[in-house]
Amino acid sequence: MIACDYQPFSIVEDKGFKEFSKTLDPSYTLPSRKTLSQTLLPNMYGKLRAEIQEKIKRAPAVCLTTDCWTSVTTTSYKSVTCHYIQDFAMTSHLLDCFVLTDRQTSAHLASELRRVTTEWGVSDQIVACVTDNASNIVAALRDHLHWDHIPCFAHVLNLIVKAALREVQGTIQKIKAVVEYFHRSTVASDKLKATQQQMGQEQLRLKQDVATRWNSTFYMLQRFIEVKDPVISTLALINAPLSTLSTEDWGIVQETVDIIKPFEEVTVEVSAERNLSIHQPVQKLVDCLMAEMQKRFSKVEQIEKLADATCLDPRFKKHAFINNKAADDAVKRVTAAAAHNHPSHSEEEEGQDPAAAAIFWEDFDERVANTRASTSSEPTTPSTSAAAMIEMRAYLAEPLLPRTSDPLAWWKMCSPVFKTLCEVMRTRLCIVATSVPSERIFSKIGQIITDRRNRLSPFKVRELVFLNANLP
Structure with a gap:
């Protein structure tokens, strides 16, 4: 419950939970918060770690992924995951998620990765490590550890599409302004829902993009097209102080979505129709996509x-x-x-x-x-x-x-x-295509380090994340 469902240790002191537990079994005595934190959790962590370590010892080869993240408490964490083939099936484990207490230099990162792999006894089994293309981690693998570095495909794809989307940034900024307006204004949001209902359409919320993920921009543009008519009608009714999207802008949005949709499906194919007559900004987007793919995938x-x-x-x-x-x-x-x-x-x-x-x-x-x-x-x-x-x-x-x-x-x-x-x-098919397994760990940490858990020690976070990621 504490590790799997991200419940705080203090739950055993909550009045409602105590009453619930007593209703289920009046004879059961809940462990104290201290017992949970200092005895039960460490014992479970140690037992599971030993079991996984024994499994990994039998792996002929392992592939690692690693990534870094900064929490809401401005603490930097680094995760390391391990992937190998067992019984002709891919098996994955989180090895460690720890705090980076020093500057993230290549030497420091290499030292921490060496420590983790030595503790787990996998130093001689590593065939490759998948990461993003940050210069410090690439240098750590190449110059200090001498491991084979595999670029994260998802990260490379993200760089390619983000570079290309700059060619239609003018239209995207107009759409972002509209989306942000509807998210800020309750009146505008309610009016959009009413307009959708009057038009017999499903009541869909506009989606905002996130600066670090190009696919969030795709989702924003895709949803914007889906609610095109209700948005146009609502903006006209409320007379919002926003830049009006021209017919050309709407054409650019539709063409952009059509072109980058394959990338959302993890592809490198821009468009099945090669002879389309498209708007000039979108043609520049296509040219940029092709140039970026050639640059990043040619080798x-x-x-x-x-x-x-x-x-x-x-x-x-x-x-x-x-x-x-x-x-x-x-x-x-x-x-x-x-x-x-x-x-x-x-x-x-x-x-x-x-x-x-x-x-x-x-x-x-x-x-x-x-x-x-x-x-x-x-x-x-x-x-x-x-x-x-x-x-x-x-x-x-x-x-x-x-x-x-x-x-x-x-x-x-x-x-x-x-x-x-x-x-x-x-020793080869254990290599994963992306460092996403490491990135997923940080979404778990984000749920663990909350307002109710902002005083958790880094080692306690380490135990909780390890259990959450590795418990069956």
């Missing part, structure tokens, strides 16, 4: 461990590469790694089905339509030796797995055939 196939992971994904293999040399290099690296591995035993439990396809995948699906196996087909079992090169050739000869299938479930089924490749797979 992504040269990130070796990402390329290896792509090669070892039975849904993609070499077909996901644009650069044939990068694909061939990945095959050579994986083959060389497989030559040094021993066969693995079959394991248990399949992973979960991936999410449904997004717009991004349409082009890829069309290109590989004839190379995919049906969901009911069985992989061909090679009758050759287990030599790494032959095994790799046999693996590449297999039909592609349908993209919505679970690659780890495929590897579970085929591990007796591709024994050495399976061992390499465990």
